[in-house]
Amino acid sequence: MILLDCPHCGPRDANEFHYGGQAGISYPTGETSDEEWAAYVFMRDNPKGWFHERWFHVHGCRTWFTVERHTVTHEMRDSR
């Protein structure tokens, strides 16, 4: 079971959270080619290592936040 450090509520078990995937994906602006649109909709990083991702504290303060998590060890750093 992984422990997430909610910036508002402190460390809580992952059961309380909803996973939101990669952080920092921004909506494309201006003219967008099919390739750019496909990348925006479907392409996400999938690293074996450190990963910036979004979590939602469903059963707590109900805010979204970003953490950096290691996808092998589940070590966390930098919740905000």
Added chain:
Amino acid sequence: MTHPDFLWRNPDPRPAYDVVIVGGGGHGLATAYYLAKNHGITNVAVLERGWLAGGNMARNTTIIRSNYLWDESAAIYEHSLKLWEGLSAELDYDLQFSQRGVLNLAHNLGDVREGRRRVNANRLNGVDAEWLEPDEVKKFCPIINVSGRARYPVMGATLQRRGGIAKHDHVAWALARKADAYGVDLIQGCEVTGFEIAGNRVVAVRTSRGRIAAGKVALAAAGHTSVLAAQAGIRLPLQSHPLQALVSELLEPVLDCVVMSNAVHVYVSQAHKGELVMGAGIDAYNSYGQRGDVQVIEAQMAAALELFPVFSRVRVLRTWAGIVDVSPDASPVIGRTPVDGLYVNAGWGTGGFKATPGSGWVYAHTIAHERPHPLAEPFALERFTTGALIDEHGAAAVAH
């Protein structure tokens, strides 16, 4: 049957091959076998970083069926099921392929409608399928609780009688033995760490055992495909997640079919040896950690006990996880990549064991002819740009 020690040679890598397959799971082995058998291409190496078929091939819950919704999926999974039906004889090895019937339960009106629709779609595609009312479900599988007062009431089920299970280890060993007999080098303990690309063509792989030149390179690395593709500068629409399963202690025969429930995320069968084999849903977050969270197992067991009260005293022996590669439309990606000579077969996610022979068949054809097999064509990478998705979440999702 005792563990067969000497079914294949254990060669050192040679400096060059016509085709190098990365990943010695079921799909890599089946691809090698069909490259040799169907296309006469035998100067082939299968490179496996661990031991042969020690990845998801050794971890899956062995469910085989072809009752997918869309035409493209029905075609490829049914091709695979037809191959399964002749595979023990063809490979001259008892794969313990058992067509005991697969039930997909419906627990609410939405499930009922989806199930009936899928039965009709299956029949139009020549795939055997039946709709069972709750009393018929009870007759087919007497230990299921069909009480209307259950937390997840059984409101009916689809049944594919030709579906079932096979012994995954036997499948891998049998494919390995035949591929080896054709002269394919099965090389264990050999991790691919990068690619050499000249112009836009792959010419070699770098491995933990040195450089190996390759006419063509075919990825069959399941959950690690993104990591490998990134080494070739390719981004794939895949996310890797843990998928857990467990087995119980050995029981007398109590369950002679496969029962799956998409809605409550549990699937159960009883192995030939007697243990109950149960699968869960994926853990939500990306991970290569080869283990999952206990709450997923808890939820799965709660659902299983609701459906099968007779299991309440059964003890769990082991749980484990594999890393599965999930695509946005829950369908595989098979075909060419932006790098010439580099092919991909991935995205089978939670449900690729059943596809093992079919996947190898179409992948071998694609590699041999340098263009997709007709059954593989709709599963090309381009579909994420064209929008021609094959959205199988309903039939694939996480119930295999």
